[in-house]
Each structure stands twice: as structure tokens, then as C-alpha cells.
Amino acid sequence: MIRVLLADDEHLIRGAIATLLGLEPDIEVVAQVARGDLVAQAVREHGPDVIVLDIEMPGMDGLSVAEALPGHAVLMLTSFGRPGYLRRALAAGVRGFVPKDASSDELATAIRRVHAGGRYLDPEMAASAMMAGESPLTxxxxxxxxxxxxxxxxxxxxxxxxxxxxxxxxxxxxxxxxxxxxxxxxxxxxxxxxxxx
Missing domain, CATH: 1.10.10.10 (Winged helix-like DNA-binding domain superfamily/Winged helix DNA-binding domain)
Incomplete structure (x- = not known):
């Protein structure tokens, strides 16, 4: 079983994702948190194989959480597909980036690929990031x-x-x-x- 931790501040969305993933024969949601600053403790307590993070959460945003958890299999699930977010996530070692409007099958596929050590990037988000280029700001x-x-x-x-x-x-x-x-x-x-x- 692939053990998953979900972090999303929207209770309804988090619950729906957990329910959908629970239908997969090889995925088990072992923990859910509503704040970014609660993720590290949940990781220590539950030892998930894959951490699925929303970007915008209270306490600590998902990108900062990912940067604070090097070496963990992290997948970003977000409604904010901004190119800078994708680049920052990749620089932090995030291995997956999926939009919230993706199908449950796509999310499950992304989790499996990230768990296996691969990467999963939504094609549209990846194309947008490439077209936007690097930030010109110091x-x-x-x-x-x-x-x-x-x-x-x-x-x-x-x-x-x-x-x-x-x-x-x-x-x-x-x-x-x-x-x-x-x-x-x-x-x-x-x-x-x-x-x-």
C-alpha cells in the first residue's frame, strides 16, 4: 500500500480527495491536516510514502512545507498553476504537480509515479512554466x-x-x-x- 498524507485547508476538498483515493486498491490515506505548519508533525507520526500538499494553506504554505521536508516524496495539488510556483516546487525537490481539477485517476497515477521515484507534471502547467521563463527579479x-x-x-x-x-x-x-x-x-x-x- 502507498501511504499518503493529505494537507489542504479546504475540509470538503480534502475529504473528497481522501474518499476518492480510498477507492484505489493500492493507496491508503493515513493522515489529513488542514494547516501547513502541522505537516511535519504528521509526517513524523504517520510516516507517509507520499505527501500531497496544497499550495495556499494557513500556518505555512505548501511550497515552504516542501522546502522544509527535503528527501520526502511530495506532490503538489493546487488550483494555482502559476509558472513560478512550479519552478519553485521543482527547485524544492517536489516530484509531482497536479491541478485540483484533474481527475481522480490522474491524481492516483501521479501518486504512484512519485512513489516509484518518478516525476509527474501536468502537461499544461509544464508548458505554461516553460513559456513564462525565469523570474527577472533578484x-x-x-x-x-x-x-x-x-x-x-x-x-x-x-x-x-x-x-x-x-x-x-x-x-x-x-x-x-x-x-x-x-x-x-x-x-x-x-x-x-x-x-x-
Whole structure:
């Protein structure tokens, strides 16, 4: 049996996925959690073979969870097929990336392939990621823009990143230019749509 841990904050979706996977003769859902920050404990307690993570969860997002669990067989199941998410997931060692609108057969196939040591990437998501290219933002530009997205002022960003306010303004201006945006708001929106934030 392939032992699976499901992490998704939407109770109805998590329950439906668990029920559908329970119909597979070789897959058993051994644990379910609703928060990203509960995954590591559930992994220690249940020892799953494959961890299926949603990306957007309270406590800790699925990508951060995957980065914190190197060496585990992780599959992302998400309604957010943003190219940057796929690239970040692959860099974290995630072996599968499946959209939530996939069929239960496709999800079961992906789990089996990931369990066997292979990879499973939804073809449409993979094509979108390839077409989108790499993020043009440097780490500092991304950090500054991410904090601006959370509503932080230039002064707050400067203090948090241990930079001067002028340097933060330069990073934000550079990010806006690289993203072809007219201001911070449109730059943030563009970066979020690509999954670069």
C-alpha cells in the first residue's frame, strides 16, 4: 500500500480527495491536516510514502512545507498553476504537480509515479512554466516587493531587510521596470500572477 498524507485547508476538498483515493486498491490515506505548519508533525507520526500538499494553506504554505521536508516524496495539488510556483516546487525537490481539477485517476497515477521515484507534471502547467521563463527579479527585489504586497511601507521594508529607504526604493523601482508595470500595485499583481511572489 502507498501511504499518503493529505494537507489542504479546504475540509470538503480534502475529504473528497481522501474518499476518492480510498477507492484505489493500492493507496491508503493515513493522515489529513488542514494547516501547513502541522505537516511535519504528521509526517513524523504517520510516516507517509507520499505527501500531497496544497499550495495556499494557513500556518505555512505548501511550497515552504516542501522546502522544509527535503528527501520526502511530495506532490503538489493546487488550483494555482502559476509558472513560478512550479519552478519553485521543482527547485524544492517536489516530484509531482497536479491541478485540483484533474481527475481522480490522474491524481492516483501521479501518486504512484512519485512513489516509484518518478516525476509527474501536468502537461499544461509544464508548458505554461516553460513559456513564462525565469523570474527577472533578484532576491532583494522579490523580498522588497513581497513585503510591499503585505502592505509594508518603505520604512518598514528598509528596517526589516536592514537597508536604507533609498535602497528599498531602488529595488522597488527596478522590480516595477523589470515587470513592465506602471506602479507597485501592478508590479505586485504581475509577479503574483506568475507565481514569483
Amino acid at each position: 532576491d532583494r527585489e522579490r523580498d522588497a516587493l513581497a513585503q510591499a504586497a503585505r502592505g509594508a511601507s518603505v520604512g518598514e521594508i528598509a528596517k526589516s531587510l536592514h537597508l536604507t529607504e533609498g535602497t528599498v526604493r531602488n529595488y522597488l523601482s527596478s522590480a516595477i521596470t523589470k515587470l513592465g508595470a506602471s506602479n507597485r500595485i501592478t508590479a505586485i499583481r504581475a509577479a503574483q500572477e506568475k507565481g514569483w511572489l
